Amino acid sequence: MNLLLAEDDAILADALTEQLRHAGFETEHAPNGAVAEFLLLKQPWDLCILDLGLPMVDGLTVLQRVRQRKPELPVLVLTALDDLQSRVAGLNAGADDYLTKPFDFPELEARLRALLRRSQSSPLANASMAMGALVFERDSRRASIDGAPLELSPREWTLLDLLLTRRDRVVTKEEVAQAWSSERAEPGGNNSIEVYIHRVRRKLEGSGLSIRTVRGLGYLLEAIRPA
Amino acid sequence: MKTFPGSLMLRLTRLVVGDQSLHKQLLLWLVLPQLVLWMAAAFVTYNVAARYANRAIDASLLQATRALARQVKPIGNGLFIDFPRAAQDIIEADPDDRVYYMVSTPPGQFILGSKKLPPPALAGAPRLGEPYFYDGVVDRMQIRVAALYVAYGDSKTRQLMLVQIARGRARRDELARSILGDTVLPLSGLILLMTMIVWAGIRAGLAPLARMRALVEDRAPNDLAPLKIDAAPQELRSLARALNDLLAAVHESVAAQRRFVNDAAHQLRTPLAGLKSQTELALGENVDAAQQQRLERVHESAVRSAHLVNQLLSLARAEPESALAQHSSRVDLRELAREVTAEWVPKALQATIDLGLDDAGEAPPPVIVQGHPLLIREALQNLIDNAIRYAGASAEVTVGVWRDGAFGVVQVADTGPGIPPDLHRAVFERFVRATHEGSGCGLGLAIVRSIAERHAGQVTLDGLAPHGLQVRIALPLAR
Numbered sequence: 001m002n003l004l005l006a007e008d009d010a011i012l013a014d015a016l017t018e019q020l021r022h023a024g025f026e027t028e029h030a031p032n033g034a035v036a037e038f039l040l041l042k043q044p045w046d047l048c049i050l051d052l053g054l055p056m057v058d059g060l061t062v063l064q065r066v067r068q069r070k071p072e073l074p075v076l077v078l079t080a081l082d083d084l085q086s087r088v089a090g091l092n093a094g095a096d097d098y099l100t101k102p103f104d105f106p107e108l109e110a111r112l113r114a115l116l117r118r119s120q121s122s123p124l125a126n127a128s129m130a131m132g133a134l135v136f137e138r139d140s141r142r143a144s145i146d147g148a149p150l151e152l153s154p155r156e157w158t159l160l161d162l163l164l165t166r167r168d169r170v171v172t173k174e175e176v177a178q179a180w181s182s183e184r185a186e187p188g189g190n191n192s193i194e195v196y197i198h199r200v201r202r203k204l205e206g207s208g209l210s211i212r213t214v215r216g217l218g219y220l221l222e223a224i225r226p227a
Numbered sequence: 228m229k230t231f232p233g234s235l236m237l238r239l240t241r242l243v244v245g246d247q248s249l250h251k252q253l254l255l256w257l258v259l260p261q262l263v264l265w266m267a268a269a270f271v272t273y274n275v276a277a278r279y280a281n282r283a284i285d286a287s288l289l290q291a292t293r294a295l296a297r298q299v300k301p302i303g304n305g306l307f308i309d310f311p312r313a314a315q316d317i318i319e320a321d322p323d324d325r326v327y328y329m330v331s332t333p334p335g336q337f338i339l340g341s342k343k344l345p346p347p348a349l350a351g352a353p354r355l356g357e358p359y360f361y362d363g364v365v366d367r368m369q370i371r372v373a374a375l376y377v378a379y380g381d382s383k384t385r386q387l388m389l390v391q392i393a394r395g396r397a398r399r400d401e402l403a404r405s406i407l408g409d410t411v412l413p414l415s416g417l418i419l420l421m422t423m424i425v426w427a428g429i430r431a432g433l434a435p436l437a438r439m440r441a442l443v444e445d446r447a448p449n450d451l452a453p454l455k456i457d458a459a460p461q462e463l464r465s466l467a468r469a470l471n472d473l474l475a476a477v478h479e480s481v482a483a484q485r486r487f488v489n490d491a492a493h494q495l496r497t498p499l500a501g502l503k504s505q506t507e508l509a510l511g512e513n514v515d516a517a518q519q520q521r522l523e524r525v526h527e528s529a530v531r532s533a534h535l536v537n538q539l540l541s542l543a544r545a546e547p548e549s550a551l552a553q554h555s556s557r558v559d560l561r562e563l564a565r566e567v568t569a570e571w572v573p574k575a576l577q578a579t580i581d582l583g584l585d586d587a588g589e590a591p592p593p594v595i596v597q598g599h600p601l602l603i604r605e606a607l608q609n610l611i612d613n614a615i616r617y618a619g620a621s622a623e624v625t626v627g628v629w630r631d632g633a634f635g636v637v638q639v640a641d642t643g644p645g646i647p648p649d650l651h652r653a654v655f656e657r658f659v660r661a662t663h664e665g666s667g668c669g670l671g672l673a674i675v676r677s678i679a680e681r682h683a684g685q686v687t688l689d690g691l692a693p694h695g696l697q698v699r700i701a702l703p704l705a706r
Contacts, residue, residue, distance in 0.1 A: 170569035
């Protein structure tokens with residue numbers, strides 16, 4: 001993964017570059033707006049982390065210019081400005097995501113990966129997902145745990161697909177019902193969602209994954225933590 | 228210590244001008260002189276009335292005296308007085324208004340009449356044909372006397388005769404009193420009427436002041452918007468202008484302070500992010516245990532500072548000026564609670580806290596308030612953040628939304644240790660923390676309260692049995 005980090009604070013840039021390398025990103029550092037713009041336009045990149053308060057050419061300008069030439073490049077804006085106007089300005093200029101300093105690195109990493117998933121949303125890139133011992137192959141519509149095939153009904157498939165896509169985040173019952181109806185699966189009330197959750201839970205046993213019920217909201221798929 | 232007249236004056240002045248209302252003072256200043264003038268006018272009126280009454284009585288006495296004098300005719304060496312008994316009776320008839328008369332030839336030769344009347348006090352020779360008027364006492368009665376010296380006889384036997392007629396003063400006093408009464412009564416009515424008019428005038432005149440007072444009293448303590456002075460009279464207008472200038476100056480300095488906090492917080496963010504990242508990195512490397520511990524402390528402190536900076540910014544944003552700049556709209560508390568709670572579930576799970584939403588049944592009705600969506604979100608986030616920070620591992624945190632009268636309520640309840648009731652007020656202060664557990668900075672509830680007040684709402688804390696805390700934000704429902 002090729003990543004350009006445009007950040008003028010040397011200490012932060014140094015640490016971030018190192019952390020990103022650990023996380024598996026090939027990271028290049030641009031200390032100012034001019035260099036960032038030059039590098040972004042000159043070379044192919046998979047991702048860009050852009051500070052808005054860059055010297056020489058400010059981040060927003062860099063973003064606008066790069067957007068004209070590379071509309072597909074995923075850009076995460078990393079900034080100390082978090083008021084509404086700055087956010088709106090950043091997103092209007094074409095930022096794909098917005099994270100304020102100071103941040104937790106795991107969150108940054110998760111967002112970067114989400115951006116990558118979205119940008120490479122060709123069926124091929126998104127076709128196969130693995131989480132814990134579960135392998136989920138969308139194109140062939142096959143799932144397995146530790147190599148053992150997992151039998152899933154269409155509704156169970158849709159449910160697990162949704163939970164996997166949104167893993168570690170809450171999926172509401174409404175969202176499940178919506179996914180089902182858009183898949184033209186047979187309609188059902190909220191009670192049947194509980195029934196299906198129960199079934200999928202049983203089928204996920206031994207996968208290292210669990211579906212947690214979030215009171216009053218819905219469900220969340222997470223990896224079972226070592227106790 | 229002696230009380231000097233000066234200090235007495237001072238006390239009087241204080242009594243008059245002192246801490247009373249302007250209304251009372253004006254009334255006092257206008258009515259007191261009026262009263263004094265009223266008394267002076269009554270006094271003068273009485274004296275003038277008495278003088279005129281005297282003059283009238285003197286005139287009638289003189290007339291009677293001259294008439295009597297005409298009746299006295301010299302016959303040879305003697306005097307003949309043609310004074311019929313009937314006339315005498317008429318003159319002496321009224322017992323309440325006795326009339327005395329006396330004719331004598333000085334020195335002291337009594338001819339006719341009551342004999343008791345005192346002679347006029349003469350300076351030099353008596354002037355003939357000229358009346359003397361004076362007061363005297365007869366039978367212990369105040370009388371008014373008219374005296375006339377008349378000459379009779381030819382030039383050789385020329386003699387002086389004194390004719391006196393007197394009358395009790397009772398009549399005169401009565402007359403003066405009735406004049407006084409007739410003048411003073413309408414005057415009193417006039418004064419009373421004037422007082423009432425003055426009172427009404429003061430009221431009307433001071434009404435703009437009262438309006439301005441209400442304007443100042445009714446505003447929120449942190450509302451520094453200028454006073455509206457369209458309908459104020461000139462004097463008040465300059466006062467209001469001065470006040471507005473002051474407000475503007477305060478406003479400016481508050482805004483400058485807030486800008487400074489805002490800027491400082493922003494400036495702190497990048498170095499803090501650097502510090503955090505560097506320590507995270509260092510923690511990931513292999514260092515010996517003692518260093519690891521120190522690094523963890525540095526990291527923890529970096530995390531806390533980062534949180535503090537974020538909270539400071541939130542607080543600056545919750546202030547009225549910045550809130551005014553934000554867009555106010557209809558906010559569905561139920562929807563907001565769902566979103567925010569769902570967002571916070573992963574963080575809660577990391578802290579092994581069971582965060583959930585109170586189940587309001589199938590398709591509950593929305594609870595819509597008017598407000599700044601981001602601010603209300605900020606408030607709710609702070610409550611959930613607090614609950615996660617302080618409720619402790621494996622606690623339950625439940626978010627609920629409902630209507631309560633004219634208010635929409637959003638509540639965060641936890642099964643943590645709670646806050647002792649005596650600290651329920653204090654925790655709303657900035658940088659006050661009820662516990663040293665957790666890594667908070669003591670701004671969360673201050674932010675929540677500031678936001679609630681911004682929306683004319685309120686925040687309440689309640690303990691839960693057997694332990695726990697529920698914090699409730701009540702915001703007025705949108706119309």
